[in-house]
Amino acid sequence: MLAQGKSVPYGSKILKVEFYGKQNEDRWNHSCNCADRKKRYQMTMLVMIIAILFASLFILIPLLEKYGKERSDEDLQKITRWMAPLMVILIIAMALRFFTG
Numbered sequence: 001m002l003a004q005g006k007s008v009p010y011g012s013k014i015l016k017v018e019f020y021g022k023q024n025e026d027r028w029n030h031s032c033n034c035a036d037r038k039k040r041y042q043m044t045m046l047v048m049i050i051a052i053l054f055a056s057l058f059i060l061i062p063l064l065e066k067y068g069k070e071r072s073d074e075d076l077q078k079i080t081r082w083m084a085p086l087m088v089i090l091i092i093a094m095a096l097r098f099f100t101g
Contacts (some may be wrong), residue, residue, distance in 0.1 A: 071079075
């Protein structure tokens with residue numbers, strides 16, 4: 001806790017903190033909680049990223065469906081043949097990363 005009359009650095013200024021009872025001291029400690037401010041900033045950024053992802057999905061999917069070329073059954077079989085081995089490699093790589101890192 002801060003003692004009455006103690007100087008506190010605030011940005012480039014020095015604030016002189018004067019408390020007039022326990023209520024003002026609690027209000028000062030609550031309003032200057034940097035962890036809460038950081039969490040609020042992180043949540044804002046997270047919501048913005050999710051919003052941009054959904055907006056891009058709503059724009060890109062119709063464009064890809066409209067201008068994308070049709071794949072033949074043989075092309076699709078070639079692609080799906082590689083899916084299972086690639087997933088196994090991915091799981092092994094994730095396990096190695098988890099246990100070594």
